[in-house]
Amino acid sequence: MTSQAAIALSSLTKEFKDNRAVDSLDISIQPGELFGLVGPDGAGKTTTLRLLAGLLDITEGEATIAGLDLAAETEKIKSHIGYMAQEFSMYAELSVEENLLFFAELYDVPVEHIQARKERLLEFAGLTEFKERRAAHLSGGMQKKLALACTLIHEPQILLLDEPTTGVDPVSRREFWNILTELHINGTTIIVSTPYMDEADRCSRVGLMYAGRLIVCASPQEIRQRVEGEMIELRPEDWQSARVLVAELPGVLEVQNYGERLHLLVDSAEKRLPEIETVLRSKKASYRSIRPAPTGMEEAFISLIKRMED
Amino acid sequence: MKSNGIAALAQDLVKRFGDFTAVAGMNFEVYRGEIFGFLGPNGSGKTTTIRMALGLLTPTSGSVEVLGVPVDGNTHALRPRIGYMSQRFSLYNDLSVLQNLQFYGRAYGLSNHELKEGVEDALVLAGLEGREKVKTHELSGGWRQRLALGAAILHEPEILFLDEPTAGVDPLSRRDFWDLLYGLIEKNITVFVTTHYMDEAEHCHRLAFIQSGSRIVYGSPAEIKEEVMPGQVLELAPSDTGKTIQVLREASDRLKIDEVELYGSLVHVFGPQMEDKLDAIINTLRDAGHDPGQASLVEPSLEDVFIASIK
Numbered sequence: 001m002t003s004q005a006a007i008a009l010s011s012l013t014k015e016f017k018d019n020r021a022v023d024s025l026d027i028s029i030q031p032g033e034l035f036g037l038v039g040p041d042g043a044g045k046t047t048t049l050r051l052l053a054g055l056l057d058i059t060e061g062e063a064t065i066a067g068l069d070l071a072a073e074t075e076k077i078k079s080h081i082g083y084m085a086q087e088f089s090m091y092a093e094l095s096v097e098e099n100l101l102f103f104a105e106l107y108d109v110p111v112e113h114i115q116a117r118k119e120r121l122l123e124f125a126g127l128t129e130f131k132e133r134r135a136a137h138l139s140g141g142m143q144k145k146l147a148l149a150c151t152l153i154h155e156p157q158i159l160l161l162d163e164p165t166t167g168v169d170p171v172s173r174r175e176f177w178n179i180l181t182e183l184h185i186n187g188t189t190i191i192v193s194t195p196y197m198d199e200a201d202r203c204s205r206v207g208l209m210y211a212g213r214l215i216v217c218a219s220p221q222e223i224r225q226r227v228e229g230e231m232i233e234l235r236p237e238d239w240q241s242a243r244v245l246v247a248e249l250p251g252v253l254e255v256q257n258y259g260e261r262l263h264l265l266v267d268s269a270e271k272r273l274p275e276i277e278t279v280l281r282s283k284k285a286s287y288r289s290i291r292p293a294p295t296g297m298e299e300a301f302i303s304l305i306k307r308m309e310d
Numbered sequence: 311m312k313s314n315g316i317a318a319l320a321q322d323l324v325k326r327f328g329d330f331t332a333v334a335g336m337n338f339e340v341y342r343g344e345i346f347g348f349l350g351p352n353g354s355g356k357t358t359t360i361r362m363a364l365g366l367l368t369p370t371s372g373s374v375e376v377l378g379v380p381v382d383g384n385t386h387a388l389r390p391r392i393g394y395m396s397q398r399f400s401l402y403n404d405l406s407v408l409q410n411l412q413f414y415g416r417a418y419g420l421s422n423h424e425l426k427e428g429v430e431d432a433l434v435l436a437g438l439e440g441r442e443k444v445k446t447h448e449l450s451g452g453w454r455q456r457l458a459l460g461a462a463i464l465h466e467p468e469i470l471f472l473d474e475p476t477a478g479v480d481p482l483s484r485r486d487f488w489d490l491l492y493g494l495i496e497k498n499i500t501v502f503v504t505t506h507y508m509d510e511a512e513h514c515h516r517l518a519f520i521q522s523g524s525r526i527v528y529g530s531p532a533e534i535k536e537e538v539m540p541g542q543v544l545e546l547a548p549s550d551t552g553k554t555i556q557v558l559r560e561a562s563d564r565l566k567i568d569e570v571e572l573y574g575s576l577v578h579v580f581g582p583q584m585e586d587k588l589d590a591i592i593n594t595l596r597d598a599g600h601d602p603g604q605a606s607l608v609e610p611s612l613e614d615v616f617i618a619s620i621k
Contacts, residue, residue, distance in 0.1 A: 034572075040480030041451070140352070169351030170508050170613050171620060174571075181572040185552035197481055198509050198611065201573050220574040235532070240496060257492045259345070259515045259531055298509065302485055 004067050006031045006158055006189040007052065011061035014047050021047040023212035024061065029191065029205075031157070034184040036203030037193040038301065043209040045193040046086065049162045052191070053083035066158060079107070082156035086163045088147035092136035096127050096146055099135055100153060107154035121149040125179065141172020148179065159183065161192040165199065177202055197298035208301055215308055224295045227303045229253050230269040232276065233293035234262045237286045245285055246276060256299070263293065265303075314342040317469045317500040318363060322372035325358050325523075332358040334523035335372065340469075340502055340516075345491055347514030348504040349616075355523035356504040357397065360471050363502075364394055377468055390418070393467035393499075397474045399458040403447040407438055407457055410446055414461040428464040435497065436460035437490055452483025459490060469500040476505060488513045508613035519616050527619045531612060538619050539610045544584040544591065546577045547603035557598045558591065565590055568621075580614065 007029040014022040022044045029035050037045045050056045052065065054074040063070035066080040090099050100121060104114045122128040125145040130138065135146060144164055151159065161180075165173045177199070184190055184204075192203070200206045201220050208216040208223070216223055236242030243262055247255045251272045254265040266272040269292040280287055318340040325333040333355045340346040348356050361367040363374050365385035374381045379388050401410050411432055415425040433439050436459045441449075449457065455475060462470060472491075476484045488510070491501050503514070511517050512531055519527040519534075527534050548554040554577050558570040567581035579591065585607060595602040610618075 040482055041478075042480075167352070167506075169506070170616050171351075174613075174617055178571065181555065184572065185555060195480065196507075196509070198613070202571075204574055257488070258512050261532075298481060298485070302482060305482060 004031075005029060005064070006033070006066060007191070008064045009061070010063070012048075012051065012058060012063050013060040014044075014051055014056060015059045020212050022051065025214050027207060027214060027217060029189060031189050032184070032187050033189055034180065034202070034204045035189075035191045036200045036206040037191060037209060038195070038197065038200050038206060039209035040305075041195065044212040045209055046162055047212075048209070049083070049160045049191065049193060052160055053081065054078065055083075079154065080156055081158045081160060082151035082154070083160045084147050084151045084162060084164055086166065088144075088150075090135045090143065090146060090150065093134060095132050095134055096122070096138070097131040099146060099150055103150040103153045109154055117153060117155070121152055124152075124182070125149040126175065139169075139172070141168045141175070144168055144172065144176060145179070148176070152183075156188075158189045159191070161190065163193050163195060166195060197296075197301055200297045200301075208304060210305055210308055216304055220297060223297070223304075224300050227265075227295050227300045229265045229267055231293045231295050231299070232264045232266055232269050232273055232290065233258075234264060234276070234290045235260060235288040236262065236280075237288065242280070242285050242287065245279065245283055249276060249279060251275070263299070265299075312339075312341050314344075316340065316375075317342045317377060318346075318502060319375040320359070320363070320372070321374075323359065323362060323369055323374055324371045325355075325362060325367060326370045332523055333362070333369075336520075336523070336525060338518050338525065338528065340500060342468075342500050343495060343498055344515040345495060345501045345503060345513065347511055347517030348502065348520060349506070349508065349511050349517055350504075350520030351506055354520045356520055357473055358523075359520075360394075360473050360502070360504065364392065364471060390465055391468045393462040393465070393470040395458050395462040395470070395472045395475055397477065399461070401446050401454060401457055401461070404445065406443050406445055407449075407460075408433075408442040410457060411460055411464060415464045418465040420465060424465075428466065431466070432460040432464045435463060435490065435493055437486065450483075451479050452486065455479055455483065455487060456490065459487075463494065463499065467499065469502065470494065472501065472503040474504055474506065476507065476510065484510070508611070508616060511612040511616075519619065521620055527615065534612065534615055535610055538615045539580075541585050541607055542580055542582060542618070543608050543610045543614065544579040544588065544605060545573075545608045546579065546591075546605050547575065548577060548595070549601045549603060551575060551577055553598075553600055554595060554602065557595055557600060561594050565594065567591070568618075578608075580610075580618070 005028045009025045009027045012025040039045055051058060054077060058071055065077045068077050100118050122131055165176055180190060205219050207214050239260060239262055243255055246252055246264055251267045252264050256263040316339050320336050320338050323333055323336040336359055350356055362369050363376055365381045377391055411429045415428055420428055436456045438456055438460055476487055494501055516530050518525045527538060551572055555570050555572060565587055567579050569580040571578045592602045
């Protein structure tokens with residue numbers, strides 16, 4: 001890559017007493033990437049984002065953000081980044097508009113820009129009609145959008161978002177991602193952490209963290225390809241007996257229930273699909289459909305984590 | 311399956327608190343031996359509905375029946391046949407896993423013999439074997455969830471109501487928890503489960519989406535997708551996702567498409583009869599000088615369906 005990385009981490013490590021919360025992270029994120037940080041609770045996602053936001057001291061390793069050294073130039077970096085914490089603190093008693101103005105002052109936004117930016121962000125976050133409402137009276141989804149708008153008031157080129165959609169209803173979650181897409185298209189570098197595996201699919205690249213370490217870092221498509229085996233979706237009339245039947249067949253590595261359907265992880269879908277059909281027919285186990293299916297992101301992560309644990 | 315009989319039935323169920331209508335005319339049938347999902351955002355009326363089914367709240371109007379028995383003032387006879395795991399289950403932190411189960415067993419009034427068997431079964435079904443002596447405060451969120459499940463099935467209920475059992479639990483533990491629920495089904499326990507995680511809907515045999523106290527979609531995941539969004543998601547793999555999204559969003563009225571969204575290096579286009587619009591979409595992109603890449607129709611997620619049905 002010729003361009004300078006927006007964020008470059010080299011052996012980044014954070015220890016709390018006897019706990020290595022972040023363990024030797026090496027990541028290079030290019031300008032304009034929409035980078036997802038996923039992993040179970042306690043994997044180190046929040047600590048990583050807090051380190052990048054300059055809120056925690058680095059134990060070992062190095063990080064540069066927008067070409068600046070994180071340890072030495074923390075204050076300079078702050079104008080380049082927008083950090084939205086999981087529990088973002090807004091002023092509940094202030095209105096939507098007043099919250100934006102407060103953050104504009106906090107970040108030293110030049111007075112002549114404030115008005116225009118405020119209007120644009122209200123529009124962008126779909127909050128214009130609620131601008132006089134007190135933050136305390138907003139729904140959870142709207143509070144998240146206001147928090148994002150506050151994070152954007154100083155026009156940072158790099159956004160660090162810690163679980164911005166946790167606990168938000170599906171419609172607001174969708175709207176929030178539409179806003180992130182807009183920012184991504186306009187060139188903002190975004191790192192977003194999430195406990196929702198399906199959100200990983202919306203990122204251009206995904207880092208899976210587990211026990212403080214980065215165990216995979218690749219595009220969603222590549223992550224799927226790393227799963228050993230392929231998926232077959234079977235819709236039997238009676239899943240309980242079908243499950244017993246297929247679980248013992250050669251080449252079937254794992255059987256997972258999805259309601260009335262079964263997902264079979266097999267060594268080769270092409271080879272096993274006709275074999276499974278033959279067995280089902282010979283045992284008179286009727287089924288509505290059988291087909292090769294794409295590996296879900298959640299399935300991919302679970303299989304990668306299980307491989308780590310073994 | 312309906313042929314197995316009905317485990318729970320709600321008819322025009324309504325609950326008002328003052329001016330606020332928490333449940334606004336709810337109808338559902340839960341079949342015996344299935345996992346029935348009750349899905350919706352926080353505050354949509356899920357917990358209130360469960361409480362009425364358990365006889366903890368009296369409906370304003372309408373009725374609910376569990377295991378063929380109308381739930382009204384007197385649910386005494388029904389209680390031993392129902393299991394319930396509430397959102398904020400209480401476990402005794404200073405007791406071990408085994409001691410907690412024994413405590414709950416006695417609270418249910420199990421005899422010594424029933425208690426011994428119930429605890430043994432619960433340890434297996436809730437996947438707690440090997441952890442019997444661990445103190446509850448040492449358990450992680452996922453394990454506490456399992457213990458709460460174990461406590462709810464000690465008395466071998468016929469139907470189990472679980473209120474947001476997986477809230478705040480990490481994806482791996484969530485997956486394990488669903489496997490345990492399938493194990494309960496094999497023991498002929500019917501499961502009624504609420505969640506706000508849309509991806510969990512795929513695990514249910516049948517489900518209802520709830521919004522503002524009303525049911526907006528109802529059926530098996532496959533039926534729901536077919537009913538609400540038949541062939542409605544087109545997936546493109548363009549070389550430039552950003553420009554593709556811009557071009558299609560600008561042309562959305564003319565192309566009669568509802569939404570254009572980014573999925574990593576892919577773009578999803580939502581709207582009715584996408585198959586018929588494929589050519590127009592590809593031509594629009596080519597005319598604007600963009601390579602639309604590979605195009606294919608994909609199955610919508612249940613969250614896609616939920617959002618489409620709200621609109």
